[in-house]
Amino acid sequence: MKRLSEKEEAVMRAVWKLDKAFAKEVREEMPEPKPHINTIATMMKRLVDKGFLKFEDFGATYRYYAALTKKEYTTLYIRPFLSKLFGGSIKDVVAFFAEEEEISVEELKEVIKMIEDKEK
Structure with missing residues (x-):
């Protein structure tokens, strides 16, 4: 596919x-x-x-x-695309969107909370 x-x-x-x-x-x-x-x-x-x-x-x-979930599609197609574009760095992906003002402080706080909740 x-x-x-x-x-x-x-x-x-x-x-x-x-x-x-x-x-x-x-x-x-x-x-x-x-x-x-x-x-x-x-x-x-x-x-x-x-x-x-x-x-x-x-x-x-x-x-x-x-036929496949959104998560499966993201894993198969979007993650590798972002990996190529940003050298595998999720931090660089987030920084790019922050610099372009595509993500707000509130959205970043939500992401941080998601990460913290996942670690618990």
Whole structure:
């Protein structure tokens, strides 16, 4: 499996959020401007072909669900990408987002709390 495009990841985020979803439900989760329903259906069929989605057949329609969890996807594709980009340093990843003001002090405190809670 290859890493997903930005639009495919948006579809997967919607499916992960909804657990199981029809194309119209996925479309509702998409940001504005929402893609046409046929575009969503095509992307979902492509994600099935790529092995990221599975489906249940309801005759004239399909209900889709993820073939891998968001955590599994992150572990397989995002972590190695960040590792290459930042030389394996999570500290450098966080520092980058802090310097670019993409993460607030409150969000950093939440991350620190998560780490502290995990260590207990």
